[in-house]
Amino acid sequence: MSGTLVVGQSGGSTATLSATLAGVLEAAQETAGIDRVYGMCNGIEGLLEERFIDLSAASDRLRAALRRTPAAALGSCRYALAEADAERALDVLRAHDVRYFIYIGGNGSALTVQSVNRWSRESGYDLQAIAVPKTIDNDLWGTDHTPGYGSVARFAALAAMDGGADSWALRSHDQVKILETFGRNTGWVTAATALAKTEESDPPHLIYVPERPLTKERFLQDVQDVFDRYGYAFVAVCEGLRRPDGSLLFASELAVDQDAFGRGQLGGVSSMLSELVATELGLKSRTDKPGTMQRACISLASSVDLAESFQVGGVAVAAAAAGETGKMVTLERAPGPAYRVATGLIDVDEVAGKERPLPDAFLNRAGNFVTPAYLDYVRPLLGEPLPNYVRFRAATVAKRVEESHPSA
Numbered sequence: 001m002s003g004t005l006v007v008g009q010s011g012g013s014t015a016t017l018s019a020t021l022a023g024v025l026e027a028a029q030e031t032a033g034i035d036r037v038y039g040m041c042n043g044i045e046g047l048l049e050e051r052f053i054d055l056s057a058a059s060d061r062l063r064a065a066l067r068r069t070p071a072a073a074l075g076s077c078r079y080a081l082a083e084a085d086a087e088r089a090l091d092v093l094r095a096h097d098v099r100y101f102i103y104i105g106g107n108g109s110a111l112t113v114q115s116v117n118r119w120s121r122e123s124g125y126d127l128q129a130i131a132v133p134k135t136i137d138n139d140l141w142g143t144d145h146t147p148g149y150g151s152v153a154r155f156a157a158l159a160a161m162d163g164g165a166d167s168w169a170l171r172s173h174d175q176v177k178i179l180e181t182f183g184r185n186t187g188w189v190t191a192a193t194a195l196a197k198t199e200e201s202d203p204p205h206l207i208y209v210p211e212r213p214l215t216k217e218r219f220l221q222d223v224q225d226v227f228d229r230y231g232y233a234f235v236a237v238c239e240g241l242r243r244p245d246g247s248l249l250f251a252s253e254l255a256v257d258q259d260a261f262g263r264g265q266l267g268g269v270s271s272m273l274s275e276l277v278a279t280e281l282g283l284k285s286r287t288d289k290p291g292t293m294q295r296a297c298i299s300l301a302s303s304v305d306l307a308e309s310f311q312v313g314g315v316a317v318a319a320a321a322a323g324e325t326g327k328m329v330t331l332e333r334a335p336g337p338a339y340r341v342a343t344g345l346i347d348v349d350e351v352a353g354k355e356r357p358l359p360d361a362f363l364n365r366a367g368n369f370v371t372p373a374y375l376d377y378v379r380p381l382l383g384e385p386l387p388n389y390v391r392f393r394a395a396t397v398a399k400r401v402e403e404s405h406p407s408a
Helices: 017-029 044-048 060-066 083-095 107-123 149-169 188-196 216-230 269-281 291-295 303-321 372-382
Strands: 003-009 034-040 052-054 098-105 128-133 176-181 206-208 233-238 285-288 327-333 341-347
Touching: 003 017, 003 044, 017 034, 017 060, 017 098, 017 303, 034 044, 044 083, 083 098, 083 107, 098 107, 098 303, 107 128, 128 303, 149 176, 149 188, 149 233, 149 291, 149 303, 149 372, 176 188, 176 269, 188 206, 188 233, 188 372, 206 216, 216 233, 216 269, 233 269, 269 285, 303 327, 303 341, 303 372
Parallel strands: 003 034, 003 098, 098 128, 128 327, 176 233, 176 285, 206 233
Antiparallel strands: 034 052, 327 341
16 A cells, blocks of 8 residues: 655654654655655644655665654654544545555554544545654553653762762752652652662652552651651652552642643642651651653763663664555563563553553562662663762771870
C-alpha cells in the first residue's frame, strides 16, 4: 500500500522525544510505498486543524540535529480525542492520502492511536496506525521501559548527587532538604534518585512515591530518625504523593491549571512538607524542585536512551509498512546479567488507558526507599557511569598544644 505517512508527538516532553522523530524520518525515506512524510504540528491537533510540515526530504543533517534536540520538535499537545472528532479526522486522512499514522507518546497517545485505528477500520479506510512509546513516567504496560525514562532517571540521580553534596557540606546549617520530582500516579522518576547513594549514609536518605500512601506522622518520624542518625536529612519525594484515602497531598485547584483530562497541575508538595518539618520538628528545611527541565534536559541525556529512542521510531515505520496496525512498539529486555533489548509489538488495546506502577519488589517494606532489585533494573538505562565525587569524612587529628607561661 502506498501513500502518505504522518507522524506526531504528544504529551509531556522527554530529552529524547525528537530522536524518535529522527528514527521515523530515516526509516520512512528508506521504505518503499511511503510517498510523502508529513509532520503533525502539535500532535493530533495538527491533524484536525490540517497543520502539517512536509518532511519528505529531511536531510541527514536535519535528522542528526533532531537526535540532539530535546522535547517535541514538531510541538506537542494534550488533546483527548472525542467521538465527535472522527469525521473530521477521517476527512483529513483521506484528503492527503494518509496510509500510515505514527504517533509518539504515552498513555494518552495510545488512546489516540486506538481511536484512529478503530475509526479507520469501521469506515473501511485502509490505514496502518502505530503507537511509539515515550514517557518519562515509565508507566506504559507491555514494555520493559519507555524511551525517555533512562534520561530522566539519569537527571534525577545527578540532581540527588549534586543536591546531596550541597546538603552534606552545609548540614550544620541546612538541616533538611526535600527534592521534588515529577510523577502523577507512579514514582519511577523519584525512585531513580536512589542511584546517588554509594554508602548507607549518603543522600538520599528517604524516598517517597505515590505507590505507598504517606501520613504526616510517619513522614515526620522518618525524618527525625534520619536526622538523629546523620545530623541532617535529604528526602526525595514525588509530586503525586497521596494520603491513605487516595487523595493527593497537593494539587492546584485553579480552573486554568486543569488539563484535558480534568487533572489539576501538580508541583508544590515539597514546600508543604518542608513547612511541616520546620513547624513540627523545629528543623531548618529547604526544597529543590527542578520542574520541567528534568524531562527535557538533553545535556544530561542517557546514551542508551538516545539510541533506543531513535530505534523505536524506525521499528514503528517498519511495522506499519508490513501491514501492522493498532499496535505499540515495545522494548523487551533479555534475561541474564548483560543488558540486551529487543523490540516487539503489543496490541494498543492492551496499553491504552492503563498505568504500570512500581512493582512491590522495587520498594522496601517501610515504603520509604527502593530495593536492590530496582537498582539492578534501572542502572543499565543510564548510559555512561555516574561521576565519583570526593567527600572528606570527619577524622580526629591529634594536636600538640603547648601552654605558654608568662615571662618571669
